Amino acid sequence: MFVSSQERLKSDISAWLDRFGRDRTALMPVLQEIQKKYTHVSPYAMQIIADAVGIHPVEVQSVVSFYAFLDQSPKGRFVIRLCNTISCDMQGKAQVAQQLRNDLGIDFGQTTTDGKFSLDWAACLGMCDQGPALLVNDIIHTRVTAAMVHDILETCRKTFGVYALETKHEEGHA
Numbered sequence: 222m223f224v225s226s227q228e229r230l231k232s233d234i235s236a237w238l239d240r241f242g243r244d245r246t247a248l249m250p251v252l253q254e255i256q257k258k259y260t261h262v263s264p265y266a267m268q269i270i271a272d273a274v275g276i277h278p279v280e281v282q283s284v285v286s287f288y289a290f291l292d293q294s295p296k297g298r299f300v301i302r303l304c305n306t307i308s309c310d311m312q313g314k315a316q317v318a319q320q321l322r323n324d325l326g327i328d329f330g331q332t333t334t335d336g337k338f339s340l341d342w343a344a345c346l347g348m349c350d351q352g353p354a355l356l357v358n359d360i361i362h363t364r365v366t367a368a369m370v371h372d373i374l375e376t377c378r379k380t381f382g383v384y385a386l387e388t389k390h391e392e393g394h395a
């Protein structure tokens with residue numbers, strides 16, 4: 222039976238609400254699950270959650286826009302966000318940024334053509350004394366150097382097989 226992407230999203234959200242509860246305390250964990258599986262939180266997803274936990278969709282949207290690791294438009298499987306605020310700037314952010322551009326072949330604000338990586342700037346990540354700081358999805362890396370970029374990306378690439386299996390599994394149930 223054909224299951225539309227909206228029906229699948231609705232069903233996933235319902236399962237996560239069953240797990241985390243149907244009140245506002247479930248908001249963050251459910252948003253994180255949506256981000257992890259769908260690489261962004263769409264307006265439709267925000268509406269479903271808002272209805273389920275009894276809050277206004279604008280409140281859900283304000284949470285999504287507040288947190289750097291939540292996106293409102295589709296992104297790569299791994300979203301790399303480099304802090305673009307002053308302390309990290311003074312601790313070598315520019316070299317890390319250039320290494321990321323070189324290794325991924327994209328600029329900030331772009332996604333690789335295979336959909337695996339997105340590169341974005343982030344405002345202060347709260348690790349100013351340990352900069353430069355970057356996020357890979359919701360995992361933070363501190364004191365990042367240009368030399369560390371290769372290993373960080375390799376760790377991501379090693380997990381692609383896991384995502385490929387998950388996608389295949391999900392398609393099998395569509």
Ligand code: FES
Nearest residue numbers: 304309346348349
């Ligand atoms: S300035 Fe980069 S983490 Fe605060």
